[in-house]
Amino acid sequence: MTSLRHNGSREGTAAQDAYLDAARACILDVGWRRTTLTEVARRAGVSRMTIYRAWPDMGRLLGDLMTREWAGIVTASDPHTDIADRMLATVRALRDNELFVRIVELDPELLLPYLLHRRGRSQDLILGLIEDAIREGQGDGSIREGNPTVMARSLVLAAHGFVLSGHTMVDDEVSEEDLYDEAREVVARVLSP
CATH class of the missing domain: 1.10.357 (Tetracycline Repressor; domain 2)
Structure with a gap:
């Protein structure tokens, strides 16, 4: 599967923005050290694997x-x-x-x-x-x-x-x-x- 980081489609970009928005909200709430990919996935309303496919860390x-x-x-x-x-x-x-x-x-x-x-x-x-x-x-x-x-x-x-x-x-x-x-x-x- 193509990583969302490199997916230029509108759907890929919209999804990536939603995931980045979720990560931004996490960092604003608890800081980077306490933010996890699992928490980003939860806030974005997607599975952990969806986030892990886009960003391995x-x-x-x-x-x-x-x-x-x-x-x-x-x-x-x-x-x-x-x-x-x-x-x-x-x-x-x-x-x-x-x-x-x-x-x-x-x-x-x-x-x-x-x-x-x-x-x-x-x-x-x-x-x-x-x-x-x-x-x-x-x-x-x-x-x-x-x-x-x-x-x-x-x-x-x-x-x-x-x-x-x-x-x-x-x-x-x-x-x-x-x-x-x-x-x-x-x-x-x-x-x-």
């Missing part, structure tokens, strides 16, 4: 869930605004996303492989979008010359800090809005011709 299910969640955030930003505004909108949306917040609160180690060892599918999507926007801006002269791949990767690395650690820099002297304003300035200056 929770790690792969979580990878698909995070990809769907983060990709939805990234692609929701208005492509007609400049890169700095899009990146800032994405940073804000990630910091406000209830699944992201729950993972950071209860299971932050889940994010470590994507920060220390390898890029994930969502990060590759983000890099591709930024690279394309940089190339377009270089073409019309609104962005400085340079290697778009290096520039995009540098911006994503900077954004990691704002997304994951921004709250640690907020106190009586510096507000979250101050940091967002500075993040926008960082991106704008990096790209300025």
Whole structure:
């Protein structure tokens, strides 16, 4: 049987979304460590084997869930605004996303492989979008010359800090809005011709 992870049909996609929705609800309720494929199946109203055929383990299910969640955030930003505004909108949306917040609160180690060892599918999507926007801006002269791949990767690395650690820099002297304003300035200056 074809895995739902690789089934491009509408029925497969709708079923996969329902299963991912069930997994998301479980993680929001009890965290990733206490979520099981059996509980996901129960919440989705399907047999355990249905879920096991789609995802042999929770790690792969979580990878698909995070990809769907983060990709939805990234692609929701208005492509007609400049890169700095899009990146800032994405940073804000990630910091406000209830699944992201729950993972950071209860299971932050889940994010470590994507920060220390390898890029994930969502990060590759983000890099591709930024690279394309940089190339377009270089073409019309609104962005400085340079290697778009290096520039995009540098911006994503900077954004990691704002997304994951921004709250640690907020106190009586510096507000979250101050940091967002500075993040926008960082991106704008990096790209300025």
